[in-house]
Amino acid sequence: MQKSLAITLVASVLALLKTDMLCAQEIAPPFTRPQLETGEEVSLNDFRGQIVVLDFFNANCGDCVRVSWELETGIQEYYAARAGNPHGIAVQVIAINSEISDESDMEAFLRKTELGMVLDDPEGTLLEAYGGTSLPYLVLVDATAKGPSAATPRVVLRQEKYEGLRKLRGAIDAITGKPEPPRAPTGAPAETAQEPGGALPPLETTDLVTHETTLDVAAMLASDIRVADFMAEYRQERPASEFSLAVSYRPTWMDFRTTHIDGTRRKRLTEDYYAVQGSVGADLNDALTLKLDGGAYDGFSTYRALWMDEYNRLKFRDRLGYRDADPWGCNVSPSLRWEYLPDAGFMDAGVSYQYDKVSPGYQGGPPLVRLRDDYETVGARLSFENVLTRRLRTLLEGGVDETTDRETRTTLQGSANYALAEDWVARMTVSYARERPKFSAKSISAAIERDWRGIWFAGVFGRYYEDTSEVDIGVANDAAAPPLKTYQTGLGVRRQGIRSAIKLDIGPCFSRYDRRPRRNTDFDQLYKDRDWLSVQAAFQYQF
Missing domain, CATH: 2.40.128 (Lipocalin)
Known part of the structure; x- marks a missing residue:
């Protein structure tokens, strides 16, 4: 079977719950970035009163294709057809290009995923600000509070490994729009609460299994x-x-x-x-x-x-x-x-070392000669795997084996x-x-x-x-x-x-x-x- 058939997932439920509770207290760093195709500036504040899903991707990321397409169809189109979540709050998916990509690769990515809104951040500064270390990376932001004096948008959920639509929809449906002032992260003094514009800490990976x-x-x-x-x-x-x-x-x-x-x-x-x-x-x-x-x-x-x-x-x-x-x-x-x-x-x-006890052959007779029935094989292997271009990957392998009573x-x-x-x-x-x-x-x-x-x-x-x-x-x-x-x-x-x-x-x-x-x-x-x-x-x- 090829090396990986699916995206790796966080296995510890307690660790996940701990991460979600921590994220629920964090203020979302504000941003303004240009749209990829038009260059028009888009700000997080443009979506006050809504729920925002930030989809950080790269055009050369194979897993990103699947995740971005599923978010566009399973989140953006799903909630648009239902006039928002169960509390009537609109949901917006914002895809963010987070690495420098070849133009042809980006065109192919956009054709496959059919994304509606794509912002350009090729240096990955937003990814870093939101605590991401790898792609794909998802952040759910509660920006439901409106008005000049409203609470700052806050991060509800971060996923360093995409876990499917069910968990994400559950978090979206749980947002009621009722005001809840942001607090300091768990275990931190109140005076160290996240300041607007500051970077969120990277997700801890010690418990990722x-x-x-x-x-x-x-x-x-x-x-x-x-x-x-x-x-x-x-x-x-x-x-x-x-x-x-x-x-x-x-x-x-x-x-x-x-x-x-x-x-x-x-x-x-x-x-x-x-x-x-x-x-x-x-x-x-x-x-x-x-x-x-x-x-x-x-x-x-x-x-x-x-x-x-x-x-x-x-x-x-x-x-x-x-x-x-x-x-x-x-x-x-x-x-x-x-x-x-x-x-x-x-x-x-x-x-490598291999020992085999086999069914032997027989020769001659009388007396009957029973051939050897145990063999040892000692081997050595060397391989080189290289990504030569964005399209070409090669693997060259060589090996030598020495088996009992056999030539090399x-x-x-x-x-x-x-x-x-x-x-x-x-x-x-x-x-x-x-x-x-x-x-x-x-x-x-x-x-x-x-x-x-x-x-x-x-x-x-x-x-x-x-x-x-x-x-x-x-x-x-x-x-x-x-x-x-x-x-x-x-x-x-x-x-x-x-x-x-x-x-x-x-x-x-x-x-x-x-x-x-x-x-x-x-x-x-x-x-x-x-x-x-x-x-x-x-x-x-x-x-």
Whole structure:
């Protein structure tokens, strides 16, 4: 699934209530700014007697598109159609451009959001005055008091992370227009009350916690094989740390058939695979993040391993030296992330250790030779991610793996995301792997996606893969897979909400083996051409 499917939310209700009560006592800094398109000066005092929603945005902020459009339709148009809130008070949304933006980006942003009133503050002075530190940022101002001697407009609510229409409408509907003189912030002496024109203090972020859950279901379906994958993940992010834990369950059903073991054998094989994977990360400073990943699994990790284990069991179970397999494994991977260019350049470096207990192959006899069943893999990874232009982002990765009784495997991969137009994004990934003496693999994948107001996304994707001949660990050489080519294409759609996101990908996949005339025909049913249906659905929720 891409890195983020939804805007992060404040999770602690007590912290939110504390912030709201504090904001209810703060005087709103007055301002006068030009309208973006006409240059006409607009002042906060122009909206005396009304409720004002300040929407701070930037044209290059992806989340801002969705938030601004939802505020324009769900707040501005909603209350205009109802002649104000339940107390008859008019509501005005004012969008404020808070960073310098390219003209074409701003035009695209305005077309997507259809904003009615936009003020220009490219230096972000208003954002700072109202205590904002990131975008999007919302402020609800009660300016209902009228007249020269009326109370100064006051801040009712600030949201550093947008929490949807329900909370915002609740705060708007609670404003009655009855006079309430502003008081000093909680815990401060009366003589230190906020002066008009002063900057509001930034929101405290020490209590900000994002909780995120993901449910993912995927399946690969062929005429004689069905593999499903169910995954549930929990993530927690704090300002300087993160934690995640994922559990997965993968049932496999496949037909087993061979005609070279005491005649024809047919059987339905089933296997349950379980895995758990977790990670913790912590910021060492503003530029460095340390992360540790680790996990374990139990069961056959591929349908090929399941088929091969049954083949060996039928062929060698009555021979001295045969033992039933109990596959499992574990892994650990520390890494360090360095942000060498603020928001534009990242380097990740890490090492990994993997232990696998596999179902081994058998050779010879008598006596029967049981091949190795435990393997260790030590690897190293290095990647560079760069935002080269406002439209182009690239990722270059390299890796080296050393596995017991195997030659060194090297892997290179490069990917790029490019914004073709205001609503279109193209993605491409190319990879290559090599292991002496004979193995090599290469693949290329591409996707193009269109979005509607940052809420609905639809796209097409495709992937091509080929390798020369793969030898799985623990498998006898004569049982190695022949050269393989796969072709995959499909359609994808997703909806990005404020707290949730959902996606669906579906498409065909075709696997084609290059079976040579001189081969062990025992494995023809395993290594046969197949037409697959690939389906994946995912749901993500933040709270």
